[in-house]
Amino acid sequence: MRFWKSVFFALAALLVWSQVALAGPTYDRVMESGVVRVGIMTDSIPGAFYNDNNEWVGFDVDIAEEVAKRLGVEIERVAVTNRTRITFIQQGRIDMSVANMTHTRERDRVIDFSITYFFDGQKILAPAGQFSDIEDLVGKRIATMQGTTSEINIRNLLRELGDPDYASNVISFQRESEAFQALKLGRVAGWSTDSTILLGYAAQEPGKWELVGDFISDEPYGIGVPQDDSAWRDAINFALQDMWLDGTYMEIYNKWYGPDTPYYFPMTRQIEVWP
């Protein structure tokens, strides 16, 4: 009986210990506690994923680490998914989300975004040599991920291109890895999401996969932050701009998307820098 008692008290103590205040300006709270809680994905290669040594690495991870370093605080990584990242910011469970998240108007109604720190666009991944244009994929099944802008974009695109079964031809999965597996099985003809994610997966089996057609959409990635907290948003924006100005950003960028990497993605635009 004594054992159960101690288990019970240990659990109760743990619950109390993990209690974090919800309200309050994020900037002050982060500076006071010295810890920033960052939402990061776990299965987006090369954004944020587990490598061969079971370490959590990627472009987003490095960006988050660098922002935290410039703010002078410790980082606490919180695993998020497509579905959880926005809820977490709303609830205050994380202070920012660096999770290849497109800045959209609908999302901006519930949370705020930093300046765009990465420019991506949606494409379709398909087996090499099968399709030459997006029109060839009309009437075929396409995989995407639930809860993303890609899902809405691809459905609208299929509808515009005149696919009568556009709703049932888009199959949504919970995770990127599942969508890729469905593609590999031949369950779907293509997989549509942000091109860097697709590049990451295609690089696993060089020569077998290719990106079809032009960009379907613009996907400006922002860092998600809590609504109406300009001090915190400014701090992050300044950190991003400083990174860009002193070249750290390009270092991180080239580490993951540079010409020597399997995920080569040329940098075409500039981060917005305020004078």
Next chain:
Amino acid sequence: MYKSWISKAWAQNSILISIFAAAFIYWGFFFEFGYNFDWSVLFTVNPTYGENLGFYLIYGLQVTLKITLISSVLALALGTFFGLGRLSNFKPFYWVSTAYVEFFRNTPLLVQLFFWYFAMPQALPMEMRNWLFGLNYEFWCATIGLAIYTGSFMAEVIRAGIQSIDKGLLEASYSSGLNYFQIMRKIILPLAFRAIIPPLGSEFLNNMKNSSLAMVVGVADLTWQSQQIESLTFRGFEATTAATIIYLSLSLSISGILNTINARLRRTTQRKKDFLSQSYIFISWPFVKTMLVVQRGIAVVVPRQQQGLKLTKTQTAIKQVSLISWKALNAAAKLSFGLLFVYGVYLCAKGLYSFNWQIIWDSLRTLLIWRFPDGRADDIFMGLGGLSFSIIMSVIAISISFFIGLAVGLGRMSKNNILRIPCMMYIEFIRGNPLIIVIFWVYFFIPVFFNTFISVFWSATIALTIFTGAYIAEIVRGGIQNIPKGQFEAAMSTGLGYYRTMRHIILPQALKQMIPAIVGQFIAIFKDTSLAFVIGVMELTYVAQILNNRLMIYPFEIYTTIAVLYFICCYAMSILAARLEHRLTPDKVRLRM
């Protein structure tokens, strides 16, 4: 004074109502939620998407119902077939049935679904794969996968039902001159059928709730649609509440129907003709009718035996021929089954031989302990994960839910409404929902209600504990109700109070009886830890997905390995339980003179 006051129903009810009212007022008006509620997303047209998202839930409900109905029928068929197989004298059939039941009962449904969807097609030839994919593969994969899973539970229920019939009854009916089919039809099946209705009914209910897992293979069922609303509007609280209410009403109506069927077929107690029971009878009429038709159908298929003993020559000849052809048919069926069995074993052996064992061996460490002991600062338990994480979660959930179950089970039996009604609400609410919904509630909505965050590990463990507690409470109630009432009276009349009666007389006996059911529940928790993957807990299934994500071309190996790992743990637990049960049941222990 206080005691007589509190024993009055109106006093209890008014205290209860005032507690609920106080909670409602506190959370409704004074409490500061970190969240603004907007219920209109469920019934108004969303301006961004131009659609009424409430319809999404209705589409989801349709899919859920379709999966539930089809898989229930299939599962019942599979369960009957393999349940009879478990009683068969023909060994290969018995072995296959036993393997089917043990394997599918002791691995998580989630892993099975992943296997059917992601791994199985890779083993098929290209043409067959394309043919399969031409169908609505997601839907059929989820439905049939679910049916195979539920079927393994139903097979055990049906076997136990048939076995529970007294052997003397069989002998008596044989000696009264009935033949095998008549005995089956008139004596055994009706009795067995009545005995198994309650457990079979709860399998139907579980089947409905388990259909929520169809979403992992991309089927747009109710859970999926509620998540879709969440991801479109970020209104997770509202969407999940709606899904919860729909699941709850589905569960309650299913259990209502089953209770009525049960009551009608038993015909032991006199039914009160109040409005409630009348409406239940009305609802369940088609089901009862179907069952009667099935019974009659059996009577038509199995012909009555000839009444007279004297047969004409032609009749004798026909009888002879039919007897011989029956025997030949029987032998042929057995032979073909045996050949099929051997071929199946050969295929399995070939498949196992072609496995990339090196990959399994290399990833075993990761699957068992993830990156322990090199965890990072934000890891819990020094980076532990995988199988050991599942075990830790289930051990915590098991130990705490046992006490919750004990307390709530006793509370549910209390005469005092203040205890009874909240306990009943807890049990019904939790048991009426799929575990995945309970996990979402704990994970997303504890922060909304209590302004506190807990890690994924702890929220999944709490959800598992709360979920299991409700099931154990019902087991406890059943166990205590099995103890003869005279024992309470005897204990009370010797001057023991409620607490001491329970502690020294009732619970020791009741707990002994409950062991099989409780262990079954513990095995279920262990399997259910796999669901924690939806919120990203590093347990076995999630780690397997990470590995699969990285290795990419070995899903067959990875999913088979984790299925075997789950199986080993669950099967070991059930063997242990059987031993324990054997040792604790006195009438099975042989007396030594």
